[in-house]
Amino acid sequence: DAKTTQPPSMDCAEGRAANLPCNHSTISGNEYVYWYRQIHSQGPQYIIHGLKNNETNEMASLIITEDRKSSTLILPHATLRDTAVYYCIVRKGQNFVFGPGTRLSVLP
Amino acid sequence: GAVVSQHPSRVICKSGTSVKIECRSLDFQATTMFWYRQFPKQSLMLMATSNEGSKATYEQGVEKDKFLINHASLTLSTLTVTSAHPEDSSFYICSALITGPGELFFGEGSRLTVL
Numbered sequence: 501d502a503k504t505t506q507p508p509s510m511d512c513a514e515g516r517a518a519n520l521p522c523n524h525s526t527i528s529g530n531e532y533v534y535w536y537r538q539i540h541s542q543g544p545q546y547i548i549h550g551l552k553n554n555e556t557n558e559m560a561s562l563i564i565t566e567d568r569k570s571s572t573l574i575l576p577h578a579t580l581r582d583t584a585v586y587y588c589i590v591r592k593g594q595n596f597v598f599g600p601g602t603r604l605s606v607l608p
Numbered sequence: 609g610a611v612v613s614q615h616p617s618r619v620i621c622k623s624g625t626s627v628k629i630e631c632r633s634l635d636f637q638a639t640t641m642f643w644y645r646q647f648p649k650q651s652l653m654l655m656a657t658s659n660e661g662s663k664a665t666y667e668q669g670v671e672k673d674k675f676l677i678n679h680a681s682l683t684l685s686t687l688t689v690t691s692a693h694p695e696d697s698s699f700y701i702c703s704a705l706i707t708g709p710g711e712l713f714f715g716e717g718s719r720l721t722v723l
Contacts, residue, residue, distance in 0.1 A: 534711075534712070536712075536714075538652075541699070541717070541719070542716060542717060543612075543614070543701050543703075543714035543715050543716050543717045544652070544701070544703075544714045545714070546711045546712065546713060546714075549711065587651070594640055594657065594705060596642070596654075596703075596712050597654065598644075598651045598652040598653075598654075599651060600650075600651050601651060
């Protein structure tokens, strides 16, 4: 399975865009990139996923580089409630393997 | 999004007893469900993959006789921690997969404390 690399932690000012990077240099052509987040003591929450095109929904945007070796999750206007651990996952078949993620702290 | 419900959310039990945790997909059918465990300040670790009507597939190092998984219907999977010990205390999380290149939805998690 393709491995992902994320920075362990990031800070973001409230109201500003939060850009969370993820490297997945060994990704295969049929593997999707998924993003989840986990707020303390809760189950992970689905955010967005994509294959090769950029995606946007009501929560976030996902930008995938043309070579698909990295991606960026963008929260356009971060709020205090966006403080969480964000996981970037490369999915192959049924496998969703969680790495350590990025702990995002949104600061007032 | 789809809803996955876990019950109980918290359970405290004595060492040596067995505990059952239920995972239900409320508004969709899930042929595949997953069970994870999570220790404090760590990421989720996949324990097993549960397929409806067949035996679960366990990850390496997970004792299948200790963590019994049953997926008897398309909306319910159960995890039974048998003869629980304090080291089994953890946050157990289930998830259900929408088939195809769809999302994996997670339950709220169940915090098990074994005294």
